[in-house]
Amino acid sequence: MTDPKDLAARIDAELRERSVPGRADQERAYLKSELEHYGVPVPMVRSVVKRALRGAGLDRGDATALVAELWSVPVYERRAAAVEVLVASVGLLGSEDVPLLERLIRESRTWALVDVLAGSVLGPLVERDPGLVGTLDRWAADPDFWIRRSVLLAHLEALRAGGGDFDRFGRYADGMLEEREFFIRKAIGWVLRDTSRKRPELVFDWILPRASRASGLTIREAVKRLSPEQREAVLAAR
Known part of the structure; x- marks a missing residue:
């Protein structure tokens, strides 16, 4: 050692x-x-x-x-x-290490550190321990947008791979959909875009009724991998 x-x-x-x-x-x-x-x-x-x-x-x-x-x-x-x-x-690592992650995310103040902590460390912990959903619920209402962004990106890797809990992500994303913060808008669109690699219908069904509420940035990211017909329908719904 x-x-x-x-x-x-x-x-x-x-x-x-x-x-x-x-x-x-x-x-x-x-x-x-x-x-x-x-x-x-x-x-x-x-x-x-x-x-x-x-x-x-x-x-x-x-x-x-x-x-x-x-x-x-x-x-x-x-x-x-x-x-x-x-x-x-x-x-x-386990749930006992989440306070450490929270401190590091708060002190990072840049996507270059936050995104890896959220996607590649917090994400796997949440997948292994559903009890951490309570922590995500708390973080989703946090004043620090880096903490809120982390809630969204914690779902990225699992959803990109075709697994994960899209309903849970959707609940958090819906609550942040009308935020003006660039890094929140980008994160929602990013997760939707990568989810649509394997499940475009899931993303289409989620974003279509919310198109009028979502930012242009979120929409542009979300529709990138949808079919031309789906993309046109979302853009028309805006």
């Missing part, structure tokens, strides 16, 4: 070594980030984490300690690495 603090230091050193000249400032501006940036491409961050975890033998406590250690320094790539540790360790 590797000490989480030592492992975090090794990950940090490797991330620094892989910084790309000029990328840090560009990325920081693009994400409107207040964090320090090393300028490491996302695939390289994932590769660094994958190598670091190979043979490390982390249990749940070690994994969450490593996440906390990486996250404690306000550097974007360290926090992105922390997110990747959670993704890699999601099988070890």
